[in-house]
Amino acid sequence: MNAPAIWIVFPGFIAGILFLFRRWNNVITYSGAGISLLLAWTAWQVPIGEVLSLGQIALKIEPTLSIFGRDFTLEDSERTFLAVLYLANTLWLLGALIARPGNLFVPLEMGMMSLLIAALAVEPFLYAALLIEIAALLSVPLLASPGKPAGRGVFRFLTFQTLGMPFILFTGWMLAGVDASPGDLDLVVRAGVLMGLGFAFLLPIFPFHSWIPMLAREAHPYVIGFLLVMLPGFVSMFGLGFLNRYSWLRDSEAVYGLLRSIGVIMVVLGGLWAAFQRHMASILGFAVIIEIGLSLLAVGLGTSVGVSIFFVLFLPRTLSIITWAIALTLIGSRTNNDLSFNAVQGLGLKFPYLAAVILLAIFSLAGLPILAGFPVRFALWSNLAAMSPYLAIGALLGSLGLLVGGVRVLSVLVVKNDSKNHLIDNKEDTSITLSVDPLTPTTQVFFLLVGLVLLLVGLVPQWFLPYFEKLSSMFAQLAP
Amino acid sequence: MNFESLSPVAVGLLLITSLTILTSRDWRVIIGALGLQFLGVFVLVAVAWPANLAVVKLVAGWIASSVLGITYVSVGIVGDEKKIWPTERLFRLFAAFIILLAVMSITPRVADWVPNLGGYQVAGGLLLVGMGILHHALTENPFHALLSLISVLSGFEILYAAVETSSLVAGLLAVVNLGIALAGSYLLVSPGLEETS
Numbered sequence: 167m168n169a170p171a172i173w174i175v176f177p178g179f180i181a182g183i184l185f186l187f188r189r190w191n192n193v194i195t196y197s198g199a200g201i202s203l204l205l206a207w208t209a210w211q212v213p214i215g216e217v218l219s220l221g222q223i224a225l226k227i228e229p230t231l232s233i234f235g236r237d238f239t240l241e242d243s244e245r246t247f248l249a250v251l252y253l254a255n256t257l258w259l260l261g262a263l264i265a266r267p268g269n270l271f272v273p274l275e276m277g278m279m280s281l282l283i284a285a286l287a288v289e290p291f292l293y294a295a296l297l298i299e300i301a302a303l304l305s306v307p308l309l310a311s312p313g314k315p316a317g318r319g320v321f322r323f324l325t326f327q328t329l330g331m332p333f334i335l336f337t338g339w340m341l342a343g344v345d346a347s348p349g350d351l352d353l354v355v356r357a358g359v360l361m362g363l364g365f366a367f368l369l370p371i372f373p374f375h376s377w378i379p380m381l382a383r384e385a386h387p388y389v390i391g392f393l394l395v396m397l398p399g400f401v402s403m404f405g406l407g408f409l410n411r412y413s414w415l416r417d418s419e420a421v422y423g424l425l426r427s428i429g430v431i432m433v434v435l436g437g438l439w440a441a442f443q444r445h446m447a448s449i450l451g452f453a454v455i456i457e458i459g460l461s462l463l464a465v466g467l468g469t470s471v472g473v474s475i476f477f478v479l480f481l482p483r484t485l486s487i488i489t490w491a492i493a494l495t496l497i498g499s500r501t502n503n504d505l506s507f508n509a510v511q512g513l514g515l516k517f518p519y520l521a522a523v524i525l526l527a528i529f530s531l532a533g534l535p536i537l538a539g540f541p542v543r544f545a546l547w548s549n550l551a552a553m554s555p556y557l558a559i560g561a562l563l564g565s566l567g568l569l570v571g572g573v574r575v576l577s578v579l580v581v582k583n584d585s586k587n588h589l590i591d592n593k594e595d596t597s598i599t600l601s602v603d604p605l606t607p608t609t610q611v612f613f614l615l616v617g618l619v620l621l622l623v624g625l626v627p628q629w630f631l632p633y634f635e636k637l638s639s640m641f642a643q644l645a646p
Numbered sequence: 647m648n649f650e651s652l653s654p655v656a657v658g659l660l661l662i663t664s665l666t667i668l669t670s671r672d673w674r675v676i677i678g679a680l681g682l683q684f685l686g687v688f689v690l691v692a693v694a695w696p697a698n699l700a701v702v703k704l705v706a707g708w709i710a711s712s713v714l715g716i717t718y719v720s721v722g723i724v725g726d727e728k729k730i731w732p733t734e735r736l737f738r739l740f741a742a743f744i745i746l747l748a749v750m751s752i753t754p755r756v757a758d759w760v761p762n763l764g765g766y767q768v769a770g771g772l773l774l775v776g777m778g779i780l781h782h783a784l785t786e787n788p789f790h791a792l793l794s795l796i797s798v799l800s801g802f803e804i805l806y807a808a809v810e811t812s813s814l815v816a817g818l819l820a821v822v823n824l825g826i827a828l829a830g831s832y833l834l835v836s837p838g839l840e841e842t843s
Contacts, residue, residue: 303825312839
């Protein structure tokens with residue numbers, strides 16, 4: 167038995183099985199969540215590469231699986247990451263019981279997770295670009311709902327993901343040359359440019375981010391929430407893999423400077439755009455752009471603390487976006503899927519619970535004190551300020567922009583507009599149909615729990631964040 | 647079989663087929679040209695790869711073309727076969743000519759960068775990448791956008807074949823090609839599907 171068979175092949179196989187039974191949505195959702203939780207527990211408890219005694223049976227889980235002469239390797243140091251990932255996956259699957267993103271969500275989500283983990287396990291690691299592309303292709307049926315024409319966002323998403331892959335694959339070949347002759351400056355520059363373009367398309371980095379807000383308007387909020395947490399998360403970890411492996415990249419101050427510059431641009435622009443949006447889902451899209459920028463800034467610090475911050479950002483991001491996405495879905499079910507400010511005006515008075523949850527998520531991502539996003543952002547701002555006050559000001563501006571966006575959402579949700587009927591006056595082109603019952607007891611319990619965790623992480627971060635800091639041990643060269 | 651001697655013919659085939667895809671509006675002609683394009687891709691890939699591995703590109707490409715063709719027939723996409731103005735066709739040909747000039751000018755340099763890559767492979771690969779990007783830039787039609795993506799990917803595969811001969815990569819690239827065709831087909835047919843919760 168080997169680790170990739172357990173955490174990559176098995177969930178992929180399960181995804182196929184769940185696809186066959188997709189008619190029974192609740193059954194496959196509970197099954198998927200149960201299996202995902204089991205995989206998280208296994209990753210937490212079962213060591214890789216050590217002999218395990220189960221009564222009379224001695225069992226050893228090997229770290230490597232070979233397919234067509236290439237290895238997929240999951241080391242023992244990656245177990246915490248796997249546990250966290252499958253725990254987050256369980257949360258996403260349980261959230262689907264409330265958000266109802268369609269009967270394809272569970273099998274395709276499991277399939278995507280399997281592929282994305284395979285992307286981090288494959289050797290040579292550059293083949294990850296191919297697996298990430300396949301995962302992106304797998305998400306397409308989730309992004310375009312049956313019965314409605316596909317929007318431009320999904321085509322742009324598909325285009326950018328497809329264009330990014332060749333750059334990364336060619337970079338891999340060039341980096342082998344750079345390793346052989348690091349003094350060849352032309353080769354280093356060519357490899358650097360190709361790699362930069364590849365990640366700019368895949369992550370996405372400004373100015374190739376345009377599909378995020380477009381897709382956020384077009385697709386089911388829950389699907390877009392999942393995609394925007396998972397895909398950039400895995401691609402940025404893939405990017406960390408580059409820094410971890412190649413000393414000439416890791417030791418180059420220019421690389422970190424570039425990461426900081428791009429990061430601060432994304433945070434500032436994302437904040438500005440978020441402040442002036444008039445669509446609830448677009449604000450979510452720009453919040454994710456800010457998150458990508460913050461991740462780049464964290465890595466751009468060039469220290470082991472920066473890498474720890476990069477991983478710690480994952481917890482508030484996942485919790486906030488999952489809550490936000492479910493709440494948007496529930497609001498959309500009352501406005502014929504229209505999430506523009508005109509349509510949702512005054513809904514906070516009817517559904518104060520939903521309004522509170524959305525604001526909790528936005529303010530947490532903006533880094534408001536006592537919420538989950540604050541401790542890690544405070545650490546990032548402090549480290550940035552020590553490096554350059556301009557970077558810290560830029561990062562703060564981004565958060566301020568999102569905060570302004572949140573205040574605007576609050577004002578729209580609580581100001582009643584009697585002159586219009588938002589169920590009829592629906593001018594936006596909406597591409598999804600949602601059928602959910604807002605505020606069932608399950609929904610309330612889910613929101614209560616996630617909201618409580620968002621508060622607890624903000625109040626007592628020392629209970630939660632060390633587990634995420636430990637994830638940086640996967641990149642031994644970056645966080646020794 | 648000596649595929650190297652067939653390389654000039656393959657590059658010519660790629661030029662003709664990419665121009666056809668760029669300027670035609672008849673889906674039958676376009677799908678036929680795409681099928682022929684994969685023949686050219688196969689020949690140029692077979693220069694670097696064993697023929698039995700290179701044939702994966704041909705088979706995957708033909709399946710992808712078939713998927714798109716069948717989708718087109720089954721959904722009866724409207725508004726796509728509208729008459730193309732002669733000036734528009736002329737403009738497209740002129741833009742393609744500029745791409746051709748760019749490809750001719752940078753081919754020797756790229757061939758220098760990649761030691762295992764022959765001039766015809768570089769020319770064929772860059773031609774498809776260039777024409778694909780041009781086609782993508784000039785269309786808003788989902789069907790044509792997908793065709794252009796497949797062309798770009800085919801061009802890349804020709805160039806990448808010279809530096810990577812792994813079976814796993816060949817298989818994954820074939821999956822990507824088919825995946826784009828299938829995802830594209832889904833996007834084309836999804837407006838006609840019944841809504842589900």
